[in-house]
Amino acid sequence: MLKINDSRKFAPRIGAHKSIAISLDLAVDRALESTCECLQIFTRPPRRWEAGESSLTSEIRNNFLKKCEKANFYDTAIHMPYLPNLASPDDTLYQKSIQVLSEEIEKSFLLKAPFVITHLGSPKERNEDFASERVAKALDIALSDLKSPTMVLLENSTARRKNWGTKFSHIEKILSKVTNSAHIGVCFDTAHAFSAGYDIRTTEGLHAVIDTINDSLGKEKLKLIHLNDSKGKFGSGVDHHEHIGQGNIGIDCFRELMQNPRFKRIPMIIETPKEDDQSDINNIQLLKTLRSS
């Protein structure tokens, strides 16, 4: 049994994206070594189409589940690899992308991971309406024979690639077109939002963005936050993550995310630079200090 009440003593829970190298269950060990309270993984090599060596044998799966139970990780997020493009106008690429999303949803069921995170992709030369139709249809297909309570979380992106995916209005458009919207949520990435022109350097600015998400998408849609400071300047469109408090967003935003009760039920994952084994530990310790002060 998961000890949910115990883990809620500290809120919000703070975790990191961890490698599944050698065996997927080792991600849990790596997370614990970095003092994580929750976890995000790729289940396959993020820049290749093939599923790779990390195929899910029942032994690996059982080890992963046992370790998660012991660690009290009950809100693991699976991040989609980077090559799929759910807004692609190219039919072959589009079908392959839906296939990968379906596979990751299936794995989330096997791994008892409630979230699959995806970027919105790029419609290339096509417009916003085309993109939102395309992504909504992909989500409907991938969620059509859902066996689990998995939610697919749409992550806001930076301002490159014709600006699609950068605004929460884009996610709103997808939600309005998708049939199974109960299984769609939002992953808010602080660095992506900042470089796309959402000014979250102040607590007022941060709350204004969260209000926008809640008002336009629904109060329960924000399910996970990626905590990243930004090397890219405000509105620059540069997706370059930085250690917490050392980038252009600054510490105030992260202090507010750690301390304001409105965020306490939302798992938070760092995707900050990993120079060495200590990097994640340092960022997580800083966040824990903010949380308890």
Ligand SMILES: [Zn+2]
């Ligand atoms: Zn992402």
Ligand SMILES: [Zn+2]
């Ligand atoms: Zn992210």
